Amino acid sequence: MFVYIARRVVYVIPIVLSVALVCFLLVHITPGDPLVAILPADASQELAQQLRVAYGFDRPLPVQFGLWLWRALHGDLGSSIATGRPVLAEVLKAVGNTVTLAVAAAAIGFTLGLFFGLIAGYFRDTWVDKVATSIAIAGVSVPHYWLGMVLVIIFSVQLNWLPAVGAGPGGSGSWAWDWEHIKYLVLPAITTSVIPMGIVTRTVRALTGDILSQDFVEALRAKGLQETKVFRHVIKNAAPTALAVMGLQLGYMLGGSILIETVFSWPGSGLLLNSAIFQRDLPLLQGTILVLALFFVFLNLLVDIAQASIDPRIKRS
Amino acid sequence: MTVMTDTALQVAPASKARGYWATVGRRIARDKVAMVCAFILLLIFLAAIFAPYLHLADPYQGSMIRRLRAIGTPNYPLGTDELGRDMLARLIYGGRLSLLIGILPVILAFVIGTSLGLVAGYVGGKLNTAIMRTVDVFYAFPSVLLAIAISGALGAGILNSIVSLTIVFVPQITRVAESVTTGVRNMDYVEAARASGASAFTIMRVHMLGNVLGSIFVYATGLISVSMILAAGLSFLGLGTKPPEPEWGLMLNTLRTAIYVNPWVAALPGAMIFAVSICFNLLSDGMRSAMDIRN
Numbered sequence: 001m002f003v004y005i006a007r008r009v010v011y012v013i014p015i016v017l018s019v020a021l022v023c024f025l026l027v028h029i030t031p032g033d034p035l036v037a038i039l040p041a042d043a044s045q046e047l048a049q050q051l052r053v054a055y056g057f058d059r060p061l062p063v064q065f066g067l068w069l070w071r072a073l074h075g076d077l078g079s080s081i082a083t084g085r086p087v088l089a090e091v092l093k094a095v096g097n098t099v100t101l102a103v104a105a106a107a108i109g110f111t112l113g114l115f116f117g118l119i120a121g122y123f124r125d126t127w128v129d130k131v132a133t134s135i136a137i138a139g140v141s142v143p144h145y146w147l148g149m150v151l152v153i154i155f156s157v158q159l160n161w162l163p164a165v166g167a168g169p170g171g172s173g174s175w176a177w178d179w180e181h182i183k184y185l186v187l188p189a190i191t192t193s194v195i196p197m198g199i200v201t202r203t204v205r206a207l208t209g210d211i212l213s214q215d216f217v218e219a220l221r222a223k224g225l226q227e228t229k230v231f232r233h234v235i236k237n238a239a240p241t242a243l244a245v246m247g248l249q250l251g252y253m254l255g256g257s258i259l260i261e262t263v264f265s266w267p268g269s270g271l272l273l274n275s276a277i278f279q280r281d282l283p284l285l286q287g288t289i290l291v292l293a294l295f296f297v298f299l300n301l302l303v304d305i306a307q308a309s310i311d312p313r314i315k316r317s
Numbered sequence: 318m319t320v321m322t323d324t325a326l327q328v329a330p331a332s333k334a335r336g337y338w339a340t341v342g343r344r345i346a347r348d349k350v351a352m353v354c355a356f357i358l359l360l361i362f363l364a365a366i367f368a369p370y371l372h373l374a375d376p377y378q379g380s381m382i383r384r385l386r387a388i389g390t391p392n393y394p395l396g397t398d399e400l401g402r403d404m405l406a407r408l409i410y411g412g413r414l415s416l417l418i419g420i421l422p423v424i425l426a427f428v429i430g431t432s433l434g435l436v437a438g439y440v441g442g443k444l445n446t447a448i449m450r451t452v453d454v455f456y457a458f459p460s461v462l463l464a465i466a467i468s469g470a471l472g473a474g475i476l477n478s479i480v481s482l483t484i485v486f487v488p489q490i491t492r493v494a495e496s497v498t499t500g501v502r503n504m505d506y507v508e509a510a511r512a513s514g515a516s517a518f519t520i521m522r523v524h525m526l527g528n529v530l531g532s533i534f535v536y537a538t539g540l541i542s543v544s545m546i547l548a549a550g551l552s553f554l555g556l557g558t559k560p561p562e563p564e565w566g567l568m569l570n571t572l573r574t575a576i577y578v579n580p581w582v583a584a585l586p587g588a589m590i591f592a593v594s595i596c597f598n599l600l601s602d603g604m605r606s607a608m609d610i611r612n
Contacts, residue, residue, distance in 0.1 A: 014450075015453065015454065018454040018457070019454065019457045019458070022454065022458075023466075026466055026467070026470045027470065029467075030470050030471065030472070137595060137598055137602075138595065140598065141546075141591065141594040141595035141598045142591055142595075143545075143546045143549060143550065143587055143591055143594065144546075145553055145569070145587075146569060146584070146586075146590060146591065149569070149576065149584060149587065150584050150587070153576050153580040153583070153584060157576055157577055157580055252460075252461070255458070255459030255461065255462040256459045256460070256461030256462055258461065258462075258465055258554070259461070259550050259553065259554065262553075263573075273465065273469070274554065276469075277465070277469035277554075277556070278555070285466075285469060285470070289458075289462065289466045292459075292462055293457055293458050293459075293462065296457065296458065296459055296462075300457075
């Protein structure tokens, strides 16, 4: 087990470096000078050069990358052009809100997904299966930003039950787990949960079907085991793959929250990314993407290790 | 080898190849759900292509007097948008750009990814490692984040949105293509072709492509649904199409302000994206089970 973990951790290092390189290059694929956006239109050549030196854009690219990486390793991602505040602090503050949203959505999506998937796989080709499969297909096909709008139309505009946008009364940034705050979370969390719900349902349904058709299930039933206990075997066999899929989905929810956060003005990393893009705040854009991608890489690492620790078959291969 | 199950059905001798595809065709024609979806998609496509001949209102011509009419208003069966433009015309014309920016990235990625995966899988060795490790880097980003990062850096525009989505899908298709190719590269018929002196290019093009294309194609059709949602999503954020072009994602964005006045008109463009996306998903599912001839 230790060897397995060590090998996976070592394998992550080149990935992390490549991710950093991609994030670094993002700023340099932008058409034109990265400083154009922040320079006033009437800036002199001299001023432009001064700023270029100040940001280090006058040095060769590999040197810039080295310096940027060195600072990033020490937790310095530069400062936001728009606000002047350190990028890392801005990103971490926003990520907290995104985590809140993703965890709530995961709780809804995974519970429903596991439930629908298990019953659909168990009662395959019955009406239960058909209903669950249809819900799953709708879940993976729906443009979630549109679903968010429709939910706002129904529950905020027409019924006036839940707030349409924001993350707390009076637009306050501090989150708390009381009803005053949670009612702001309900709609974005349901909206975020539909895709993972659909994907988990489809995965678990396929897994359950495959496991039930294996010989050992036949053997368990033949020896007279109660159906509920057979079911426990099914769950144990489906768990590692289901866990891996759910881990990946959690990562997607954390990293891909920009559309939903835009619809609901949820003050997380996605909304931060949105404003970084439209204010051409490149250090903030770069930093946010780096932090989110690293989150995703480490989450995948954790999932792999967790999967290996509950499934003895993985370590052997 | 997870691909072994998929390739088992593709090792039928060449003379029976037509028989296989004919069987697949018959099976999918019997699949009611897939056929209904294909029909709906055909309607949406035809309407978008022949929009100028349908005697619709001008999709760009607005009027401040008749803004945000409700669905069912005489002369405006689906109402009007925030600038008083006919929604029916804009939804039909909107199909042109929406379908283009949603489907083109998958087609481009299908061509590029299949080539990369085929070469990586057939040649193997260092080239395989180089291609597949590069692909791994892109897997370190959630696809929405990657699309938005590239689009955001390149700036708004239709071309940039197509480029960024292509970059998102190439690694995914390359992985599938590589794994199916690796599955067939050691088959006897490939060995036979090599022994009879066929060049690597001929082997890949003549002997392997036909055997791997089916699985990759089905996978790619499944991606169209994701691509439609993401492409419209980029426009929704303001990173794709620019006003006044009719495009479903952008229309959804500009109509967001109207949800307090005329909510159901505002929701229409999203319903179109949903319809196309779910039809492609169901069609792809239908094709997958039609090609799975083991049962």
